[in-house]
Amino acid sequence: MRRWFLALLACIALPAAAQTFPDRPIRIIVPVNPGGGTDIFARALQEIIGNSLGQPIIVENRPGASGTIGVQQVVEARPDGHTLGFVWNTPITSAPHTLGTRYTIQSIAPVFQVGYSPFALCARPDFPATDLTSMIAAIRARPNTYTWGNEGLGGVMHLGVERILRQLGLQMTTVPFQGAGQTLPAFLGGHITFFGGSLVGAMPAVRAGTARCYFLTTVGGSPAAPEGSGVGSLGLPEMAITIWWGMIAPQGIPADRMAKLTETFTTAARTPRFLEVMQAQGATRELLVGDAMGRAMRAEYDALGEVARSLGLQKQ
Incomplete structure (x- = not known):
C-alpha cells in the first residue's frame, strides 16, 4: 500500500517538474570573438534579461571557421531550450555553400532577428x-x-x-x-x-x-x-544585402519552451535600452520572429547559393 501511494505521488509530481523551465543556466553560444556587434548585442540582451527567467544566462564565445564551429555546437545541442545561439548571417546563409558545413539550413530553428546594418x-x-x-x-x-x-x-x-x-x-x-x-x-x-x-x-x-x-x-x-x-x-x-543578427536554436525544442524563450528575448529586444545599444553601433532594429525570420533566411540562402556557384565557390 505504501509503495502504491509513493508511486501515485511521483506521478502527480512529474507534470509539475516537467513544467519547470529553465531548470539550469541558459547558454548562448556566440560564434565570434568578443567585441564585435554580434557579441555586443548578445551581451546586451543577457544584461537586460538578467535572472528574470529564474536562471542565469551565460554567453560563450566559440569562434572559428566563419562562425560555423559555434553554429554546429548549437544544432547538435540537446533540444531542451537550454542552449541557444546568437549569430550573424554568414554561418547561416553563405558558409553552408562555400565551406561545406555538416549542418544545413534545415538543421536550424529560427527564434528571432533583432536588426541589421x-x-x-x-x-x-x-x-x-x-x-x-x-x-x-x-x-x-x-x-x-x-x-x-x-x-x-x-x-x-x-x-x-x-x-x-x-x-x-x-x-x-x-x-x-x-x-x-x-x-x-x-x-x-x-x-x-x-x-x-x-x-x-x-x-x-x-x-x-x-x-x-x-x-x-x-x-x-x-x-x-x-x-x-x-x-x-x-x-x-x-x-541589396545586409549583415543581420539573430537568435537560433536546435530543431525540436518543445513549443511551450520556445514560446517562453521567444517572449522573454523579444521583450528585451524591444526595450529602449537595447535600441540605444543598436543605434550606438550604427545598426537598425527590426524584429522578425519565428517563421518570418525563417523565410528571410531561406530566401537569402538561395540567393547566395547562386552567387557562390557563379563564382566557382560552391562546395559539395
Missing part, C-alpha cells in the same frame, strides 16, 4: 571621391588597381558585394580577413584601398574622420554614414 565600402579621406558616383568612376577608370577587404572569402559580404561589382562592371582585388578587427587596421594602415565590412565595424573610423563610407549595400542610405548611398541609387534595389 549595411555592409559598406569605405575610403580614406585622401581617396579621389566625394560620393558613391565619383567612387565608382574612380574604380572604373583604373580596373584591377584597388583592393577591398572583407569578412572572409565566401562570406555574406564577399558574395553580396561581388555580385554588385560584377553588375556594375567594376574590377577590384578581394582581400579576405577575419572580421573588422583585422580589416580596419589594415585599411587604416594603408594596406588595402577600401575597408569592407559591416557599417558597425567601420564606426570607430567614421567617428574619427578617417573613413568615408560611400558605398552601402542597403537599398537606401544610413544616418550613421550620411555621405553614403545605397544600391537603390544605382538602380539595383534587388541586390
Whole structure:
C-alpha cells in the first residue's frame, strides 16, 4: 500500500517538474570573438534579461571557421531550450555553400532577428571621391588597381558585394580577413584601398574622420554614414544585402519552451535600452520572429547559393 501511494505521488509530481523551465543556466553560444556587434548585442540582451527567467544566462564565445564551429555546437545541442545561439548571417546563409558545413539550413530553428546594418565600402579621406558616383568612376577608370577587404572569402559580404561589382562592371582585388578587427587596421594602415565590412565595424573610423563610407549595400542610405548611398541609387534595389543578427536554436525544442524563450528575448529586444545599444553601433532594429525570420533566411540562402556557384565557390 505504501509503495502504491509513493508511486501515485511521483506521478502527480512529474507534470509539475516537467513544467519547470529553465531548470539550469541558459547558454548562448556566440560564434565570434568578443567585441564585435554580434557579441555586443548578445551581451546586451543577457544584461537586460538578467535572472528574470529564474536562471542565469551565460554567453560563450566559440569562434572559428566563419562562425560555423559555434553554429554546429548549437544544432547538435540537446533540444531542451537550454542552449541557444546568437549569430550573424554568414554561418547561416553563405558558409553552408562555400565551406561545406555538416549542418544545413534545415538543421536550424529560427527564434528571432533583432536588426541589421549595411555592409559598406569605405575610403580614406585622401581617396579621389566625394560620393558613391565619383567612387565608382574612380574604380572604373583604373580596373584591377584597388583592393577591398572583407569578412572572409565566401562570406555574406564577399558574395553580396561581388555580385554588385560584377553588375556594375567594376574590377577590384578581394582581400579576405577575419572580421573588422583585422580589416580596419589594415585599411587604416594603408594596406588595402577600401575597408569592407559591416557599417558597425567601420564606426570607430567614421567617428574619427578617417573613413568615408560611400558605398552601402542597403537599398537606401544610413544616418550613421550620411555621405553614403545605397544600391537603390544605382538602380539595383534587388541586390541589396545586409549583415543581420539573430537568435537560433536546435530543431525540436518543445513549443511551450520556445514560446517562453521567444517572449522573454523579444521583450528585451524591444526595450529602449537595447535600441540605444543598436543605434550606438550604427545598426537598425527590426524584429522578425519565428517563421518570418525563417523565410528571410531561406530566401537569402538561395540567393547566395547562386552567387557562390557563379563564382566557382560552391562546395559539395
